[in-house]
Amino acid sequence: xxxxxLYQEVILDHGKSPRNHRFPERHNREGRGYNPLCGDKIALRxxxxxxxxxxxxxxxxxxxxxxxxxxxxTEAIKGKTVPEVEALFSKFHTMVTSDDGADDDLEALGKLxxxxxxxxFPMRVKCATLGWHTLKQALHDESGEAKxx
Amino acid sequence: xxxAHPHDIGTIVDAxxxxxxxxxxxxxxxxxxxGIAATARASLGMYNNREDIDALVTALRKVxxxxx
Numbered sequence: 001x002x003x004x005x006l007y008q009e010v011i012l013d014h015g016k017s018p019r020n021h022r023f024p025e026r027h028n029r030e031g032r033g034y035n036p037l038c039g040d041k042i043a044l045r046x047x048x049x050x051x052x053x054x055x056x057x058x059x060x061x062x063x064x065x066x067x068x069x070x071x072x073x074t075e076a077i078k079g080k081t082v083p084e085v086e087a088l089f090s091k092f093h094t095m096v097t098s099d100d101g102a103d104d105d106l107e108a109l110g111k112l113x114x115x116x117x118x119x120x121f122p123m124r125v126k127c128a129t130l131g132w133h134t135l136k137q138a139l140h141d142e143s144g145e146a147k148x149x
Numbered sequence: 150x151x152x153a154h155p156h157d158i159g160t161i162v163d164a165x166x167x168x169x170x171x172x173x174x175x176x177x178x179x180x181x182x183x184g185i186a187a188t189a190r191a192s193l194g195m196y197n198n199r200e201d202i203d204a205l206v207t208a209l210r211k212v213x214x215x216x217x
Contacts, residue, residue: 003164007157007215016152038156038172039186061186063154064216121160 005117006124007064010072015064018071020078024055031138032145033060033130040066040127044074044134051081058131065115065124070131072111082139088112089132095119096128150209153216155189161215165208167191167201 027045034041040062047055056074060067077085091105096118098104106113118128126148133146150158159171169191173180180186191205 003161003211003215006160012215039180041186063156065157124156124160127156 006121008114008117010111010114011064011068014068014071018058018060018067020057020071020074021059022057023059024057026055029138029141031134031136033134033137033147034145035062035066035126035130035148037148038063038127040130042066042070042131042134044070044131044138046135046138048082048139051083053077053080053082053085058134060131062130063124063127065118065127066130069115069128070134072114073131073135076110076112077135085135085139089136092132093129096125150189150212150216153212155187157216158189158209158212161212162205162208165204165211167205167208169205 023045024047026047029046029048031044032042033044040060042058042060042062044056044058046053056078058070058074060070076088088108091108092112092115095101095104095109095113095116098119101116101119104113104116115128118124130148133148137146155171159169162169169189171189172187174188174190
């Protein structure tokens with residue numbers, strides 16, 4: 001396994017300088033994510049207008065994979081509807097957990113495809129999905145926080 | 150190593166064949182006391198030799214390459 005497969009330039013860049021790393025001025029949904037095994041934390045806020053995510057931002061701390069994944073996620077979901085975002089999460093999840101990537105929908109995933117290398121590192125799958133689980137919790141307005149354990 | 154998170158350090162040195170421990174080391178209260186979420190820790194045993202340490206240093210240079 002090649003480390004460059006995991007630590008692609010896009011991931012290193014977003015890990016170092018996460019996009020949308022601020023809370024939006026208006027928000028009506030909030031999610032908190034926590035991975036107790038590594039201490040990664042994410043607080044995500046978004047503005048849902050009807051079915052559309054009109055703004056989203058997060059404050060978080062953690063490894064390059066978790067922060068880069070949350071950063072690219074916020075870019076990917078802004079302006080999309082809830083069903084579109086749920087479909088995207090499903091495709092992302094399939095990509096990082098499948099054995100061979102045969103079912104990867106790279107076209108739909110766009111920039112998120114840089115996380116395909118995570119599947120070679122099972123320990124890091126939870127880093128890559130923490131932001132998405134937090135998003136799911138925010139959208140469904142479930143109480144408490146999204147935990148990976 | 151400041152710009153690299155302990156879990157990223159762990160994954161990289163692991164890929165280079167070196168096992169270290171990362172995270173809170175089952176010592177959450179003391180980690181909380183010092184205000185840190187995770188650290189990377191290399192532990193030596195009496196069976197480790199100079200080559201092992203060289204391998205660790207080489208692996209850590211790789212971390213610097215990626216995150217420096």
